[in-house]
Amino acid sequence: MASSPTQITELLVNWANGDQSALDTLMPVVYAELHRLAHHYMKRERPGHTIQTSALVNEAYLKLIDQRKTRWQNRTQFFAISAQLMRRILVDHARSHGYVKRGGGARKVSLGEVADLSQIGANDVVILDEGLALLAEIDPRQSQIVELRFFAGLTIKETAEVMDLSPATIKTEWRTARAWLYRYMKKDQFDES
Numbered sequence: 001m002a003s004s005p006t007q008i009t010e011l012l013v014n015w016a017n018g019d020q021s022a023l024d025t026l027m028p029v030v031y032a033e034l035h036r037l038a039h040h041y042m043k044r045e046r047p048g049h050t051i052q053t054s055a056l057v058n059e060a061y062l063k064l065i066d067q068r069k070t071r072w073q074n075r076t077q078f079f080a081i082s083a084q085l086m087r088r089i090l091v092d093h094a095r096s097h098g099y100v101k102r103g104g105g106a107r108k109v110s111l112g113e114v115a116d117l118s119q120i121g122a123n124d125v126v127i128l129d130e131g132l133a134l135l136a137e138i139d140p141r142q143s144q145i146v147e148l149r150f151f152a153g154l155t156i157k158e159t160a161e162v163m164d165l166s167p168a169t170i171k172t173e174w175r176t177a178r179a180w181l182y183r184y185m186k187k188d189q190f191d192e193s
Contacts (some may be wrong), residue, residue, distance in 0.1 A: 007076045012072035023065065030078070034060065037083050040153055041090055051093055060085045076154065076162050083152030091129045124185075131184040135177065142177035149174055 008029060014022035038056040042049065051059075063085045070073075072078060128150075136143035141163070146158045156174070160167045 008075040080152045087151040
């Protein structure tokens with residue numbers, strides 16, 4: 001069974017070229033990593049969340065197999081897209097349960113928590129998602145870096161690889177994007193409109 005990054009990349013390319021058996025071989029190989037990503041997300045969710053880790057993996061899997069137009073490049077890109085799909089599932093779930101930008105059950109985020117994006121809780125993901133959408137309009141690259149670093153859990157080096165940029169550029173853009181989101185979320189705390 002394939003397990004190296006090169007073998008995973010080969011399976012992804014074969015799948016993208018229409019080889020369904022490549023997908024059948026790929027999924028058991030990457031399941032543990034997908035489960036780890038889902039567990040990473042679920043740790044931020046409230047206790048008793050209606051979506052369980054395995055269900056999140058399964059929903060993401062169903063969305064992944066619909067990614068027909070994606071030109072798979074490598075293992076890192078696959079897991080970045082997987083993480084983005086998981087993020088979207090959880091944001092959609094939070095929205096459907098009444099978590100809205102100005103309240104709706106979401107707790108207020110302290111400024112210290114916003115400065116360290118790793119401390120953002122599940123309810124705050126909706127606010128962060130809205131901030132990311134606005135950031136994407138202003139600077140799509142910075143928005144993508146936040147998605148890859150925060151939501152996909154990629155390292156600076158992995159993010160640089162996926163985006164075909166230098167690690168130094170990623171570090172600079174990551175700092176700038178975090179500062180922008182800090183200001184956005186700080187404004188959200190005090191804006192009652």
